[in-house]
Amino acid sequence: MTQSTTDKDQLVLGYWAARGRAESSRLLLHYTKTPFIDKMYQMGDVPDYNRDDWLNEKYKLGLDFPNLPYLIDGDLKLTQSTAILYYLGRKYNLMGNNPKQEALIIMLCEQAYDLRLKFITLCYGPNGNSPNEQKNFIETTLTENLQQFDRYFSKNKNQFAVDDRPTVADFQLFYCIDCSCSFNGSHVLLEKYINVKAFLQRIRELPQLKDYIIQSQAQVPMLLKRISESMHLKELIEENLEEWPTTGNPFYLDMLYLHYDGYSQRIIVQRLNYISDEKEKILSCIRNASINDLFIAYGYQYTQPIIENYPFPLYTRSTIQNDT
């Protein structure tokens, strides 16, 4: 139940205007009919992906580890999406009835989260739009996961994932499996895994969630911003190499493994994650740019190295500067 009026006792769940890492908690709050402020921050569009809406507040909220999503519940200020989900689970008695159920809930949540992470990594990566990569994801990662979830559900004698009533695991499983089945062709696969399909349907039809799920899927995007390979290539080709880097597409940097060499004062590019005729040009541009040029071009933006499609933690400007 989203509320727009501010009441100091009301829960606040802050995240981008996307489903992303906040959605399982949103499902839980809607299921429990908890009034909460669904604070959604807007991210700007191409090419800057302006994050000011969030950055203007980021360090003013009293969060120990400022990030999105965050939850404010009175004097409790939490970040880390799974900590938020498990906290809400405990608060609303949705973490099982004993240690065994709780362990199963956590196992299922983490398993579902891992699947979603692989899906997201592909979507945000340079090959996210490639039909071949999507097909490969469906045939390998998704198939293996659906097989395992299907086997779990076929053995499970409860009405929901670990009990005869929903727990935190149901919200996480629903959201993560549902969104990981978004590529064309996934739904054909889902027909084969009837227990998973029936589970998704059961959650979708919960009277407490039915309307919310329809509304959220129609209005709130699943991903933050889609970064497509063609956009990178187009912009990179249009760049004037003499002046590069000039204007900012911060996600150029996301595709690279960057290492700040304090001695030479340069960012060393060790890997570029897609094959292109422009590769050598791009590499030489970046190699020849000083760290100051890069910071002028990319301003406050973080750089997130991705190696072999695995995103490494976000490095702040000062982390790179200090080479720590």
Ligand SMILES: N[C@@H](CCC(=O)N[C@@H](CS)C(=O)NCC(=O)O)C(=O)O
């Ligand atoms: N491990 C954290 C990751 C949080 C994270 O990476 N948040 C992204 C959005 S998914 C973000 O944009 N955070 C805002 C920031 O870095 O300032 C979690 O699960 O909550």
